Amino acid sequence: MPKNEDMIKKVTLIIFFTFTLRAHALVSKAECTDVDIRDNMNEQMKEYFSTPRNQGLIGWCYAFAISDLISAQIKRPVSAMHIAAMWNQKVENNPFMRLSWELNRSSKSTLQKFYQGAYTAQALKHISKQNKICSEKDFPFDPTNLKIRSTIYDFKKLEKIKKTLDESPNLGYQDVKHELEKLTLLADIMDPQLINILKGDDLNNAFAKIALKKCENKELTLQEFKPKKIKAPNTLRYTGKAWERNLAKQKNTKNFFKIINSLLNAHQPMILTYPLNKVLAQANVPHTNTVIARKWFKNKCQYKVRNTFGASCNLYHQNVITDCNRDEGAFWISDEALLQIAKSINYISN
Structure with missing residues (x-):
């Protein structure tokens, strides 16, 4: 040619x-x-999907996104906090995942003990196999309505309390009760059993147990999804x-x-x-x-x-x-x- x-x-x-x-x-x-x-949602769901959320400096955007998918699926607003708690618990209890997160954790991270960020597909798959989940009402990420200082404060304070208990194992509930009472996260679940949860587990497993206490006997039912x-x-x-x-x-x-x-x-x-x-x-x-x-x-x-x-x-x-x-x-x-x-x-x- x-x-x-x-x-x-x-x-x-x-x-x-x-x-x-x-x-x-x-x-x-x-x-x-x-x-x-x-368009076809009830007023509660319309309000949920129309209200701004603010993750602030906490890297849990994946939890908010997954909560949107599940909320639309079951037609009830579900808790992004509980999703983060369940995923963090999985990471904590898997040595390989935990090592990966710890190696990639930034020294400038807002939180040093709670895991931030996730592979969305893995997190969504993990949540898809759960039977129960807290509602957004029972376990909100931001109970102060976009004034997220309290949310970050709660997690940082909880890290400090946990460190104190680890360093001084003889301390009891009354010794840290005053500090625990300052946390919005724990406002409605103050109980002497909290000290056993914090003492007996690492912080991420403790966080998952706190989540269950937040919506005890009020959990929403999840059907396994694909x-x-x-x-x-x-x-x-x-x-x-x-x-x-x-x-x-x-x-x-x-x-x-x-x-x-x-x-x-x-x-x-x-x-x-x-x-x-x-x-x-x-x-x-x-x-x-x-x-x-x-x-x-x-x-x-x-x-x-x-x-x-x-x-x-x-x-x-x-x-x-x-x-x-x-x-x-x-x-x-x-x-x-x-x-x-x-x-x-x-x-x-x-």
């Missing part, structure tokens, strides 16, 4: 696949009908010729948005994992939120993401997000931007 014909063929292929990739990477207006998972995960197209490794790689990426992109849109059409949230610094002026660490709505505006399909940094819009990269919904602690992001930042989607398969 003459060189000029060969060149024409290559250029034609490049133009064709570039056009096709763009067409498939975007969600059409017809596919982007308005939908919000709250968690699933799909990696974002941009994170996958493609092989073959350029046109083969482009074609594979088109297919994965189409399937990626098909799953997202199918879940939203069924009024089911999903967990979006992405690098935090891609969206906010924060550290480059994995972050998880929930996608809860879809709407066409500004000539693109936009997705609503429920965040965990309170009712603030100051830290968002305005060139990445489309809009900030301060009153609900959420932001809107286009299909294009979502595709660029996404690492994975986790969801519950019914």
Whole structure:
């Protein structure tokens, strides 16, 4: 084949696949009908999914995201705190997981004994096998309504109390009662048995037992569910010729948005994992939120993401997000931007 014909063929292929990739990477207006998972919810659930949450300096975004999925599943707001407690207990009791977390723990971490962060898929799978869970009402993360100083204070204080008990094993309940009474976390469960829980266990196992006391005889029932995960197209490794790689990426992109849109059409949230610094002026660490709505505006399909940094819009990269919904602690992001930042989607398969 003459060189000029060969060149024409290559250029034609490049133009064709570039056009096709763009067409498939975007969600059409017809596919982007308005939908919000709250549309068919009762008032309690609507309020739960409309209220800003603030994780503050505690790295439990995964617990908030998982609580959203389970809350939508059982139609009752569940406790992110209890999810974190159950996961931390699993890590504490698995030597290999514990070693991994301890090796990666930062000396600048807000908390030194409680584990922060999680592999969302593993945590979701672990929670899927539990029978009971506390409600958000019985075990809230932030009982002070976005004044999270008390939550962080409680955990830091609990670490200090535990250290004191370990160093002075002869101390009894009355010796530390005054300090325990300062903790909002323990306000409604003050009991001499607390000293046995704190003395007899490491802090993460103690935390799990405290969680059970918080909602004793009031736990919500969980049915085992099937968690699933799909990696974002941009994170996958493609092989073959350029046109083969482009074609594979088109297919994965189409399937990626098909799953997202199918879940939203069924009024089911999903967990979006992405690098935090891609969206906010924060550290480059994995972050998880929930996608809860879809709407066409500004000539693109936009997705609503429920965040965990309170009712603030100051830290968002305005060139990445489309809009900030301060009153609900959420932001809107286009299909294009979502595709660029996404690492994975986790969801519950019914």
